[in-house]
Amino acid sequence: GAGVSQTPSNKVTEKGKYVELRCDPISGHTALYWYRQSLGQGPEFLIYFQGTGAADDSGLPNDRFFAVRPEGSVSTLKIQRTERGDSAVYLCASSFLFGAEAFFGQGTRLTVV
Amino acid sequence: AQSVAQPEDQVNVAEGNPLTVKCTYSVSGNPYLFWYVQYPNRGLQFLLKYITGDNLVKGSYGFEAEFNKSQTSFHLKKPSALVSDSALYFCAVRDMVGYGGSQGNLIFGKGTKLSVKP
Secondary structure (H helix, E strand, O other): OOOOEEEOOEEEEOOOOOEEEEEEOOOOOOEEEEEEEOOOOOOEEEEEEEOOEEEEOOOOOOOOEEEEOOOOOOEEEEEOOOOHHHOEEEEEEEEOOOOOOOEEOOOEEEEEO | OOEEEOOOOEEEEEOOOOEEEOOEEEOOOOOOEEEEEEOOOOOEEEEEEEOOOOOEEEOHHHOEEEEEOOOOEEEEEEOOOOHHHOEEEEEEEEOOOHHHHHOOOEEEOOOEEEEEEO
């Protein structure tokens, strides 16, 4: 597609449930990023992929969070045993070259009730 | 550690007046600096970047930013503000630290809300 696509756009889940958030980057972009944005805050880095491998996962808050990018394109962010504090907008971005600007998707608004 | 500061939570400007949104940074080595804009219920949109070269960078929608190494600043500017410029603006720096470490990810400031009144 023309831009970064994230699905679903909204997700409401019950506390303790498992969720998957999908990101489809711009075709040909090798770098893919996941960020989390809480209300009134700037995006907070979670994880960065270069190709299929996670180049930096230092932003993942704990082991309930995991992300994969098995074929170097689509990525899935997985959250186990969701907590109310996980509620936020999860943003995905991709870029073509290291150092180039990143293009963001519209985000997935996750609400844990 | 790399970091970005946006000292103003909100900037209010009258339409037609010049605007400045401030950003200072702290990096090891040469900075890669970016500005993004976020409209309500929309994703982040890239405005401009500084990698190297001319200190005055021109971007989308008439925005520009001036890189000042001595003051470690990268302020966003526009000569004449429009009501439609009202949005949330984020400054970001690309983390360049260490092989296998944090290369590549963007570190964002907390954002500045720009309000342009007619």
